[in-house]
Amino acid sequence: MLEALKKRRAIRQFDRREVERNKIEMLLEAATYAPNDRMREPWHFYVLQGDSLKRFEQVALDYLQERFPTKPHLVESSMKAIINTPLVIVVTSAIVDGDEGATIDNTFAVSSAIMSMWLMAEQLGLGMVWRTRGVGLVHDTALHHFIGATDSEQLVGTLCIGYPAEEITSVKKRTSFTEKTTWL
Ligand SMILES: Cc1cc2nc3c(=O)[nH]c(=O)nc-3n(C[C@H](O)[C@H](O)[C@H](O)COP(=O)(O)O)c2cc1C
Numbered sequence: 001m002l003e004a005l006k007k008r009r010a011i012r013q014f015d016r017r018e019v020e021r022n023k024i025e026m027l028l029e030a031a032t033y034a035p036n037d038r039m040r041e042p043w044h045f046y047v048l049q050g051d052s053l054k055r056f057e058q059v060a061l062d063y064l065q066e067r068f069p070t071k072p073h074l075v076e077s078s079m080k081a082i083i084n085t086p087l088v089i090v091v092t093s094a095i096v097d098g099d100e101g102a103t104i105d106n107t108f109a110v111s112s113a114i115m116s117m118w119l120m121a122e123q124l125g126l127g128m129v130w131r132t133r134g135v136g137l138v139h140d141t142a143l144h145h146f147i148g149a150t151d152s153e154q155l156v157g158t159l160c161i162g163y164p165a166e167e168i169t170s171v172k173k174r175t176s177f178t179e180k181t182t183w184l
Pocket residue numbers: 008009010011012129130131132133134136172
């Protein structure tokens with residue numbers, strides 16, 4: 001398990017090959033086994049490929065151009081993050097009306113589900129990155145609106161997935177747990 005966790009990397013470059021439907025379904029199935037408080041199973045997945053992904057590109061472009069009107073290079077480099085991505089899965093978490101604690105717990109559960117998808121992707125020979133900023137559009141209303149999510153859902157992750165066109169050879173640097181742990 002430790003080897004698998006060390007091997008998992010954020011992959012941002014993909015080749016154009018489509019991801020097979022059965023692999024997408026395995027990613028989604030893996031997600032549903034995540035731990036979740038009171039079995040609320042608070043996740044929902046929006047799968048974007050082909051035409052819907054092209055339309056999402058336009059949404060991202062409009063957002064970036066509006067946000068950074070004087071920075072065309074930034075817009076262009078940010079767009080590269082999705083233009084060569086064959087599959088995007090947007091994951092939302094259920095908001096529990098009047099219960100902030102449960103809503104936060106739902107986000108924790110959805111985060112666990114995304115991690116399961118990430119590990120599953122690795123095993124299927126796929127690469128993945130969980131995006132929130134820039135074209136991830138998690139902290140803006142544009143993507144929420146585009147996918148047709150309800151007011152009772154919040155976006156947690158925009159997962160860019162595909163067959164890797166890069167191999168990350170750098171050693172995964174992490175601060176030792178000894179510096180992050182207090183033994184009481
Ligand atoms: C909640 C969350 C949000 C992230 N958002 C972005 C993002 O917007 N853009 C991006 O390139 N990577 C994003 N990442 C990926 C991290 O940059 C990446 O996981 C980190 O650099 C560690 O590298 P590793 O995943 O290869 O271990 C995000 C990761 C998490 C968990």
